[in-house]
Amino acid sequence: MPRISPSSVRACNRVNRFLRLLLPACRTVERSNLEFKWISNELSSLEHLNTNRKLREAIYNACLQRFRYLPLQYILGSQPFGSLELVCRKGVLIPRWETEEWSYELAHRIRKNATNNKQKMVIWDLCSGSGCIALLLKQELQAFKDVNITALDISQKAISLIKRNMARNGIKDVSVISADVLHNPPNPGSMIDILVCNPPYISEDSFVKETSRSVKIHEPRLALVGDKEFYQNLIEHWLPKINSFVYEIGDINQADFVHNAIINDTELNTVWSTGVKRDANGNPRVLYGFRKNGKNNTSFKYHELFDNFGKLN
Ligand SMILES: C[S@@+](CC[C@H](N)C(=O)[O-])C[C@H]1O[C@@H](n2cnc3c(N)ncnc32)[C@H](O)[C@@H]1O
Numbered sequence: 001m002p003r004i005s006p007s008s009v010r011a012c013n014r015v016n017r018f019l020r021l022l023l024p025a026c027r028t029v030e031r032s033n034l035e036f037k038w039i040s041n042e043l044s045s046l047e048h049l050n051t052n053r054k055l056r057e058a059i060y061n062a063c064l065q066r067f068r069y070l071p072l073q074y075i076l077g078s079q080p081f082g083s084l085e086l087v088c089r090k091g092v093l094i095p096r097w098e099t100e101e102w103s104y105e106l107a108h109r110i111r112k113n114a115t116n117n118k119q120k121m122v123i124w125d126l127c128s129g130s131g132c133i134a135l136l137l138k139q140e141l142q143a144f145k146d147v148n149i150t151a152l153d154i155s156q157k158a159i160s161l162i163k164r165n166m167a168r169n170g171i172k173d174v175s176v177i178s179a180d181v182l183h184n185p186p187n188p189g190s191m192i193d194i195l196v197c198n199p200p201y202i203s204e205d206s207f208v209k210e211t212s213r214s215v216k217i218h219e220p221r222l223a224l225v226g227d228k229e230f231y232q233n234l235i236e237h238w239l240p241k242i243n244s245f246v247y248e249i250g251d252i253n254q255a256d257f258v259h260n261a262i263i264n265d266t267e268l269n270t271v272w273s274t275g276v277k278r279d280a281n282g283n284p285r286v287l288y289g290f291r292k293n294g295k296n297n298t299s300f301k302y303h304e305l306f307d308n309f310g311k312l313n
Pocket of ligand 1: 094128131154158179182200201205223
């Protein structure tokens with residue numbers, strides 16, 4: 001990582017003396033300025049910081065935490081995610097814009113393709129973290145009376161945060177399950193219409209070489225580092241129990257892994273279509289799949305639900 005130039009430090013000092021505390025994590029004067037504004041705006045809206053001295057002290061402490069590379073969302077305590085305001089706590093992954101982008105589009109597509117608001121839907125969100133995907137889908141599909149959403153995670157901190165985020169956003173009726181999806185996956189009881197999942201997918205190597213210091217030090221490794229095990233688990237455990245899936249990916253190899261397993265298996269190959277959706281930066285971000293002919297009483301015409309969602313194989 002390039003060193004921060006003395007001229008950047010001087011530029012920060014000219015604006016105010018707290019700004020240079022933000023420079024190591026923000027890297028540029030412009031970004032430091034922006035974060036300083038966010039911190040100041042957020043803290044000045046807090047009722048208990050009602051004197052200049054208290055507010056200044058709080059801003060200084062926040063900048064000092066940022067100097068130690070604590071992510072801004074953990075300092076300020078929340079993060080918008082579509083129509084939700086999500087509480088962020090150390091020990092649980094901060095929701096990312098890439099995830100927000102595809103989950104929001106998925107919600108929109110479900111609304112558009114549902115036949116009426118009595119349509120029954122069973123949706124499971126594995127590796128739910130803060131609950132961002134499950135809760136966004138619940139919020140965006142509130143017009144549907146029979147949407148049955150389950151959020152699942154192995155981490156107790158995540159389970160508590162999902163419940164907290166439900167309360168914070170006035171969301172009811174999402175089932176929250178604590179389980180290890182790899183070693184002891186629960187039985188869904190009925191066919192799942194849409195299985196969504198943002199699993200840990202950063203390889204050990206990329207984690208060491210490419211992940212930012214702030215993420216490495218402060219976000220949970222359990223949420224980040226993974227190889228192909230969750231995609232393998234999709235193929236081996238979940239495919240027979242679901243009608244469609246949407247899995248976030250970190251690189252195209254993870255999509256190819258699932259895609260190849262499907263096309264090389266004569267039975268799976270006749271049943272499943274898969275595709276890859278890119279994010280706004282053009283990176284492969286989502287692997288999706290659906291049964292070509294649905295199974296039993298399926299809720300959707302899946303080829304319409306995923307029509308033009310991304311490149312289809
Ligand atoms: C990449 S994070 C995704 C969190 C959230 N869905 C999001 O998009 O921000 C992965 C999540 O998987 C959970 N996890 C890791 N291993 C798991 C396992 N074996 N079973 C269930 N959840 C697991 C972690 O606790 C973490 O919350």
